[in-house]
Amino acid sequence: MTAVSDVTAKRFGVVWLQAGACGGCTMAFLDHGRRGVFAELESFGIDLLWHPSLSEATGDEVLAILEDIAEGRVALDALVVEGTILTAPNGTGRFQLLAGTGTSLLDWIRRLAPKARHVVAVGSCAAYGGLPVASPDPGEGVGLQFSGGDRGGALGAAHRGAAGLPVVNVAGCAPHPGWIVETLIALATGDLRSTDLDVLGRPKFFADHLAHHGCSRNEFYEFKASAETASDRGCLMEHLGCKATQAVGDCNQRTWNGSGSCTDAGYACIACTSPEFERARGFLQTPKVAGIPVGLPLDMPKAWFMALAALSKSATPKRVRLNAVKDHVVVPPGRIRRAGTEGGEG
Amino acid sequence: MNRIVVGPFNRVEGDLELRLDVEDDRVVAARVTTPLYRGFEQILIGRPIGDALIVAPRICGICSVSQSLAAAAALASFSGTVPAANGALATALAHASENLADHLSHFYLFFMPDFARAQYAGESWYGAIAERFTAIRGRASGEFLPVRSRLLEVMGLVAGKWPHSLAFRAGGTTRALDLGAKTRLRAILTDVRDFAERVLFAAPLETVLAWEGVEPLDAHATDGRGDFARFLRLADTLGLSGLGRGPGTVMSYGAHPGPNGEGPLFAAGLYETGSRTLLPLEPARITEDPSHSWLAGEAGPPARAETQPDIDRAGAYSWARAPRYAGRTVEVGAVARQLVAGHPVIRALVARDGGTSVTSRVAARLLEVAAVLRAMETWVDRLAPGEPFCTGGGEPTDGSGIGLVEAARGGLGHWMTVRGGRITRYQIIAPTTWNFSPTDGAGVPGPLERSLEGLRLAGLGARAAAVQHVVRSFDPCMVCTAH
Numbered sequence: 001m002t003a004v005s006d007v008t009a010k011r012f013g014v015v016w017l018q019a020g021a022c023g024g025c026t027m028a029f030l031d032h033g034r035r036g037v038f039a040e041l042e043s044f045g046i047d048l049l050w051h052p053s054l055s056e057a058t059g060d061e062v063l064a065i066l067e068d069i070a071e072g073r074v075a076l077d078a079l080v081v082e083g084t085i086l087t088a089p090n091g092t093g094r095f096q097l098l099a100g101t102g103t104s105l106l107d108w109i110r111r112l113a114p115k116a117r118h119v120v121a122v123g124s125c126a127a128y129g130g131l132p133v134a135s136p137d138p139g140e141g142v143g144l145q146f147s148g149g150d151r152g153g154a155l156g157a158a159h160r161g162a163a164g165l166p167v168v169n170v171a172g173c174a175p176h177p178g179w180i181v182e183t184l185i186a187l188a189t190g191d192l193r194s195t196d197l198d199v200l201g202r203p204k205f206f207a208d209h210l211a212h213h214g215c216s217r218n219e220f221y222e223f224k225a226s227a228e229t230a231s232d233r234g235c236l237m238e239h240l241g242c243k244a245t246q247a248v249g250d251c252n253q254r255t256w257n258g259s260g261s262c263t264d265a266g267y268a269c270i271a272c273t274s275p276e277f278e279r280a281r282g283f284l285q286t287p288k289v290a291g292i293p294v295g296l297p298l299d300m301p302k303a304w305f306m307a308l309a310a311l312s313k314s315a316t317p318k319r320v321r322l323n324a325v326k327d328h329v330v331v332p333p334g335r336i337r338r339a340g341t342e343g344g345e346g
Numbered sequence: 347m348n349r350i351v352v353g354p355f356n357r358v359e360g361d362l363e364l365r366l367d368v369e370d371d372r373v374v375a376a377r378v379t380t381p382l383y384r385g386f387e388q389i390l391i392g393r394p395i396g397d398a399l400i401v402a403p404r405i406c407g408i409c410s411v412s413q414s415l416a417a418a419a420a421l422a423s424f425s426g427t428v429p430a431a432n433g434a435l436a437t438a439l440a441h442a443s444e445n446l447a448d449h450l451s452h453f454y455l456f457f458m459p460d461f462a463r464a465q466y467a468g469e470s471w472y473g474a475i476a477e478r479f480t481a482i483r484g485r486a487s488g489e490f491l492p493v494r495s496r497l498l499e500v501m502g503l504v505a506g507k508w509p510h511s512l513a514f515r516a517g518g519t520t521r522a523l524d525l526g527a528k529t530r531l532r533a534i535l536t537d538v539r540d541f542a543e544r545v546l547f548a549a550p551l552e553t554v555l556a557w558e559g560v561e562p563l564d565a566h567a568t569d570g571r572g573d574f575a576r577f578l579r580l581a582d583t584l585g586l587s588g589l590g591r592g593p594g595t596v597m598s599y600g601a602h603p604g605p606n607g608e609g610p611l612f613a614a615g616l617y618e619t620g621s622r623t624l625l626p627l628e629p630a631r632i633t634e635d636p637s638h639s640w641l642a643g644e645a646g647p648p649a650r651a652e653t654q655p656d657i658d659r660a661g662a663y664s665w666a667r668a669p670r671y672a673g674r675t676v677e678v679g680a681v682a683r684q685l686v687a688g689h690p691v692i693r694a695l696v697a698r699d700g701g702t703s704v705t706s707r708v709a710a711r712l713l714e715v716a717a718v719l720r721a722m723e724t725w726v727d728r729l730a731p732g733e734p735f736c737t738g739g740g741e742p743t744d745g746s747g748i749g750l751v752e753a754a755r756g757g758l759g760h761w762m763t764v765r766g767g768r769i770t771r772y773q774i775i776a777p778t779t780w781n782f783s784p785t786d787g788a789g790v791p792g793p794l795e796r797s798l799e800g801l802r803l804a805g806l807g808a809r810a811a812a813v814q815h816v817v818r819s820f821d822p823c824m825v826c827t828a829h
Contacts, residue, residue: 020384023359023825024407024509030451031498031508036491038482048482052356056459056481059808062354084384089657096382099353099363131389131404138385138655174407174509230520231433231736256507258499259530265506265513266520270400272510284396284512327522328732 012044012077012188015069015112016051016122019105020096020132020139021083024174025123026053031257032177044185049076059100070111078187079116081109084125084132084141085154095139106154109144113155117163118187119144120170122180127169127201128275135279145169145201149275165194169201173272176254179206200275202248210298211244211269214252216261221245223316224309225324227266234324236268238293241284245297247271266327347374352808353381355817357456357481359408360824362782362817364808365663366798371805376791376798378782380827383640383665387653387829390772395421395741395764398772402760403510405774406826410509411444411501412753413826416760416774419749422516424764425742430734431607433518435725436504438603439531440519441751442718442725443500444508446538448754449680449711450497450546452821453573454490455481457708460814461580465806471583475576486545486573493541499534503527518736523729531726539719546712548572554716558690560698563709574712581705587695590797590816592702593675594620596682597780599627599759601752602721607728611721612687612752616676619701622693624686629748632759634775635668637661637787645787648761648773649746665828668786669775677702677793678756678780679820681710689713704819711821743767753777755823776826794820 033040068074093104121127145167151157186192220235227234236242319331355362363379402417403410459481501508548571567578600614635645642656684692756777763771783792803810
C-alpha cells in the first residue's frame with residue numbers, strides 16, 4: 001500500500017510496569033492534556049499494551065502479553081518503569097514479586113528490557129532509587145541504570161535500548177505530567193536522540209533549566225529578602241531549605257495542576273529531580289555554616305554570591321523587605337513618594 | 347479442590363495476589379497477598395520530625411494529601427498546634443479534591459471497565475456499556491479525564507502541585523489565597539458540578555442530596571440517564587448487591603469540616619450492619635498482628651510496634667499486617683463513612699442487602715461525591731483572603747501522637763513518637779491494610795478474604811468477572827497497604 005497508510009498504521013507499543021512505586025507518577029501521567037491523556041497518546045499512535053492501573057487485561061492475560069514480549073513474539077517500543085527496583089534481600093528482589101509469577105520485578109525488568117527499543121524510567125525512583133532508598137534503604141533499591149548518582153543500577157551502565165539510547169530518566173517526584181508524556185511522544189516520533197539527554201539521562205528539554213528559573217519569588221531572591229516562617233512570601237532559600245537554585249527542571253516555567261509550583265505554593269524545592277535528593281535530613285531548614293547557607297547556586301562562586309547578597313540586602317526596597325515576611329502583600333508596588341506629590345504607580 | 351493463584355491483579359493501585367481454593371466452581375477459601383514492601387516506617391525512624399512531611403506523602407501517590415495530613419495531624423496532636431481557619435479550609439479543599447479524584451478515577455478507570463469484559467459479550471446491554479466503559483478506549487474516560495485535571499487544579503492553587511506537596515502543615519497551608527485564587531476555586535467547582543450533574547447523575551446535585559431511603563435509588567436505576575444509573579442497572583441485572591459481603595462492622599475516623607465550621611461533616615465511629623448499632627471510636631482498641639506477615643514481632647498496639655522484615659517467617663504470606671479493632675475485622679471506605687455518618691440512602695441500602703456489598707460500596711462512593719462537592723462550595727465561601735493561612739509555633743521535641751484521617755479509601759492512621767526532635771517510632775495503618783488484611787493469629791481471615799468465600803466463578807476460574815467486581819469494589823490501594 002501507499003507510504004501514507006504505512007505511516008498512519010505505525011504504532012508505538014508501551015508496556016508500563018510499577019516496581020517499588022507509590023503510583024504517583026501514574027497519577028501525574030493521567031493529569032496530562034486538555035483532551036485527556038488517552039486522546040493525546042492516540043494522536044501519536046501510542047498504545048498502552050499494558051498498564052497496571054489502566055488496562056483491562058489481568059492475571060494470565062497479562063502474563064501472556066509479557067511472555068510474548070520476552071520471547072520476541074511481540075515487538076516492544078518502550079518499556080516504562082515507575083518505582084524503585086528492589087533487590088532485597090541479598091539481590092533476590094523478593095521484597096517485590098510480580099503477583100501470580102513468583103518472580104521478582106527485578107528479574108522481570110531484566111528479562112523484558114533487552115527486548116525494548118527504549119527503556120524509560122518515569123520518576124526519580126526508577127531513575128536513581130528515589131525516596132525508598134533513603135537510609136536505611138530497607139529494600140536495597142536501585143534505579144534502572146543508576147544507583148543514586150552512580151552508573152549501574154538494575155540494568156547496568158552498558159545497557160542501551162535496541163534503538164541505541166541509554167535509559168531515559170524522566171526524573172522528578174512526581175515528574176511534571178508534560179515531562180512524561182512529551183518524552184514518550186518524542187520517542188514515538190523519533191525526535192529524542194542521545195544528544196537530547198544530559199549526563200544523568202534526563203531529557204534536556206526540562207533538565208537544562210533550574211527549578212529557580214521563573215520563580216514567582218524572584219524579586220525576593222534578588223534582594224535576599226527571605227521568608228522566615230511557612231506561608232511568608234519571601235525567598236525560601238536562606239532559611240526554609242529551598243534548593244531551586246541547585247536543582248534542574250523547568251518547574252517554574254510550566255504550571256503544575258493548572259497554576260502552581262512548589263515554590264509558588266510557599267514551600268521549598270527539595271531537588272526531587274536530582275539523584276540522592278532523599279539523603280537530605282531536615283528538608284525544611286537551610287543547612288548553614290556560620291550563618292551562611294551551605295548550598296549556594298549551582299555554578300556561582302561563593303565570594304561573588306556573598307558580595308552580591310550583601311549589596312542587594314542593603315538595597316532592598318521597603319516594599320520587598322516588608323512583604324517578604326507576610327503571607328499577603330502589605331505594601332503594593334508604587335513610585336517612591338516625594339513630599340507634596342501624589343503616589344501611585346503612574 | 348482446585349487451588350488457583352490470581353495475579354498480577356491490576357487496576358488496584360499497585361499489585362495484588364489472590365489464592366483461591368475452589369470446589370464445584372465455588373470459592374471455599376481465599377488468601378490475599380500484598381506483594382510489595384518498601385519500608386517507609388523504617389525510613390522515618392531517626393529523622394528530624396519535620397521530615398515526616400516529606401517522607402510520608404511518598405508512601406502513596408494516590409492519597410498523598412491524606413498521608414501528609416495524617417503526619418501533620420500526628421504532629422499537631424502533641425504539639426497543641428491549632429491550624430489557622432483559612433488553612434484548615436484550604437487543607438479540606440485539597441483533601442476533598444483528592445478524595446473526589448480518587449472516587450471518580452476508581453469508578454471510571456478501575457471499576458466500570460470490568461463490565462466490558464468478554465465474559466459479558468452475549469448480554470443485551472453489552473454493546474452500549476462496552477462503548478462507554480472499555481478500558482482506555484471507552485468514551486467515558488475521555489469525558490472524565492479533562493474533568494479530573496480540572497478538579498486537580500484545586501491542588502495547583504492550594505498546594506502547588508499534586509501528588510507530593512509540602513504545603514500541608516500542622517498550622518495550616520503555606521500559600522495564602524487571594525481573592526483571585528478564591529474566585530478560581532469557585533470556577534473549578536462549578537465545572538466539576540457541571541460534570542456531576544450532566545454526566546454522572548444527569549440530575550441536579552440537590553436532587554441527589556435530597557434522596558432518602560432506597561426508593562429514590564430504585565427510581566433512579568429505572569429512569570436515570572447518567573453513569574450512576576447505568577451502574578445501578580448493571581448492579582440489579584448482575585445481582586451485585588449479593589456479592590462481596592463485608593465483615594459486619596465498619597469504621598470511620600470522621601472526615602472534613604462541617605457546614606458551619608463545627609464538627610466533622612462525616613462523623614467518627616463504628617457501625618454494625620446487622621444490629622444497626624453505632625459505637626464510639628476508641629483508637630486505643632486498634633491493634634496490628636503480624637502472624638501471617640513477612641514481618642517480625644507480635645500482635646500489639648501500633649504505638650508500640652516496630653517494623654522489621656522477616657521474609658522467612660513461618661506461615662507468612664503477605665507484607666501487610668492484620669489490623670483489628672477490639673479483636674475484630676472491620677471494613678473501611680466510603681460505605682463505612684456514610685454508614686457511620688448516617689447517610690439515609692446508604693443505611694437503607696445496606697439494611698436491605700443484609701450487609702455491605704459491591705453495590706453499596708460503589709453507590710456510597712458516588713453519593714459521597716455529591717455531598718463533598720456541595721460542602722466544598724461552602725468552604726470556598728468561608729475563605730477569608732487577607733487573614734492568615736498558617737499559624738507558627740515551634741515543633742515539639744518530645745512526645746507521642748496519633749493522626750487519624752479519612753483517605754478516599756477509608757481510615758488512615760499514623761502513630762508517631764519523637765525524642766529529642768527525632769522520630770523514634772512511626773507506624774502506619776492504611777485503609778486497604780484493614781480491608782485486605784491477612785488472617786490474624788486467631789485464624790480469622792481479613793475482610794476481602796471472607797468476602798470472596800462462597801463466590802461462584804461461572805466456570806471461568808480466575809478470569810471470572812465476579813472476582814474482579816468484588817476485589818475492585820473495595821477500591822484497594824495496594825501501595826499503601828504494606829508501605
